[in-house]
Amino acid sequence: MASTLASAGTRLRAPAKLPSFRLLWLGQSLSLLGDGFSYIAFSWITLSLTDSTLALGYVLAFQAVPRALLTLVGGSLSDKWSSRTLMTLSSAARAVLMAGVGLIGMTGSLTVPILCGAAAAFGAVDAFFQPARASILPTVVDKEMLAPANALLAVGTKVSAILGPAVGGMVVALSDAPVAFLVDAVCFALCGLCVSRIRPLPRGPEDSVDDAADAAAGTAKEAGDSLLTRMRAGLRYALEDPRIRSILVVDTAMTFCYAGTFTVGFATLAKVDLQGGSTTLGLLNGALAGGAMLGTLVGGSLSSLPRVGLLIAALAGWLAVGMGVLGLVDSTVAAFVTVLAMGFGIGFQGVFGLSWIQRTIDPSVLSRVISLDMVLGYAMAPLSLILCGALARHGSGPMFAVSAGVLALTALGVLSSKAVRGMR
Structure with missing residues (x-):
């Protein structure tokens, strides 16, 4: 047992020995920390100026x-x-x-129109960071x-998702909301410095994609240089591969059920069904985050690669x-306990x-395939929130039942595809 745990720990620590990975980890963490700061700063200063939700x-x-x-x-x-x-650059x-x-803000000149413009600019620039963040690791x-x-x-x-809003709230409480924006700027500047120092690995012929994707890849590479043409090529690449199509569908269904x-x-569960308060709600969210982190660490420490298609079906069923x-x-x-187990599955499969x-x-x-997956999630999240808000008027039971049904159908759909079942 001790040797097994030591081996798992060694595998998990191996990437951290690479200087470029450490820079990526630090840069991404600083960026996400900055996102948390910006959310608190935008929210608090808007409410302070207007007292309007x-x-x-x-x-x-x-x-x-x-x-x-x-x-x-x-x-x-x-x-x-x-x-x-x-x-x-982002x-x-x-x-x-x-x-x-x-x-x-330090001059006292911030207004709601300025905040809206700044928020729009921040969201636009952040849209260029997120797909790149998810695709740089290879x-x-x-x-x-x-x-x-x-x-x-x-x-x-x-960790950054938890610390960002918490530390941002402390900064606002101890100083003022505009100071949080300045601290936020430092986080992003340090992130850019870290990322700029990353040195990509040299690539050789052995780094080509698998045979099932070669044809679609060739089509995407030859699609031309205009932005719209490249976006269409990325969409075509994703839709022509049944495995990628399935992942997009599954991720969209999962987002619908999660959000x-x-x-x-x-x-609703904490307040109505369990007759609890904010502490109960905090426990449920903590169980989800803690379970996901534990599942992530366990998954990352495994030496073998499970069949991804079967793992996706298993997660949906779980x-x-x-x-x-x-x-x-x-x-x-x-x-x-139930939420903890669900979080573990999410982290492990992720x-x-x-x-x-x-x-x-x-x-x-x-990056184009990852960005397509992100956009589908962005589109599905508000629909899920609206539907769950409507169902919650009748208690949490119908809401969880609908989600369970969608997830069960998703699992069956994954199992019905031979191409997806064979994914490794």
């Missing part, structure tokens, strides 16, 4: 819409230039933008290290069972699913 909704919407609309553009440019270049632009907003580590490297990056993501039930659903249980539980302990994408898809179209 409607105005806050406008500001956050101005940030979200450009990000969703321009993500495909960001993915296309990342494939054309390089993920490192786009991440560096980080520098966000640093300048946040510094500008902070300095304006240029930094060998294919054999993708799973543990993704696990370490995911842990950094989760509403893990927000509206958890709140979550379907979990959703069904959540619709019936009347105990906080039972709900906590390591191998993303690694398969990075390992299999041709590097020349990788």
Whole structure:
């Protein structure tokens, strides 16, 4: 047992020995920390200026819409230039933008229109960073290290997602909201510095994609240089491969089931069904995050690669069972354990699913495929929130039942495809 744990730890630590990976990990963590800062700063200063939640909704919407609309553009440019270049430029632009907003705020001249414009610009620039962030890893580590490297990056993501808003709130509480923008600018500037120092691995003939994707890759590479043509080529590449099509469908279905039930659903479950309060809601969200982090670490430490297609089906079925249980539980302990187990499955599968994408898809179209997946998620999340909000009027049971049904059908759909079942 001790030797097994030591071997698992060695595999998990292997990517951290590479200087470029350490720079990527630090840069990504700083960027996500900055995202958390910006959310708190935008939210708090908007409410301070207007005392209106409607105005806050406008500001956050101005940030979200450009990000969703321009993500495909960001993915296309990342494939054309390089993920490192786009991440560096995006980080520098966000640093300048946040510094500008902070300095304006220090003079007391911030208004809601300025905040909306800054939020829109931030969302637009961030759209170029996100696809590049997800596609740069294969240029930094060998294919054999993708799973543990993704696990370490995911842990950094989760820690930053927790620390960013928490530390941002402390900065606002101890100083003022404009100061949070300035700290935010420092985070993005340091992120850009880290990413700019990454040195990609040399690539040889052995790094080509697998045979099943070669034809589509060739089509995408020969598609021309115009932005629209490149975007169409990326879409065609994704749709011509049944495995990638299936992953896009599964991810979209998962987002539909996650977005509403893990927000509206958890709140309804905590307050109405479990008769609890904010502490109960915090426990459920903590169980989801803790389970996901544990599953990520376990997945990243494995030496063998499971069949990704079967793992995707297993996760959908696992979550379907979990959703069904959540619709019936009347105990906080039972709900906590169920959510913890669901989070573990999400984290475990996420390591191998993303690694398969990075390992299999041709590097020349990788960012475009990832950006398409992101856009589908952006589109599905608000629909899920609206539907869950409507279903929640009748209690959490119907909401979790609908999610369980969608996930069960997703699992059956994955199992029905021979191409997907054979994914490794």
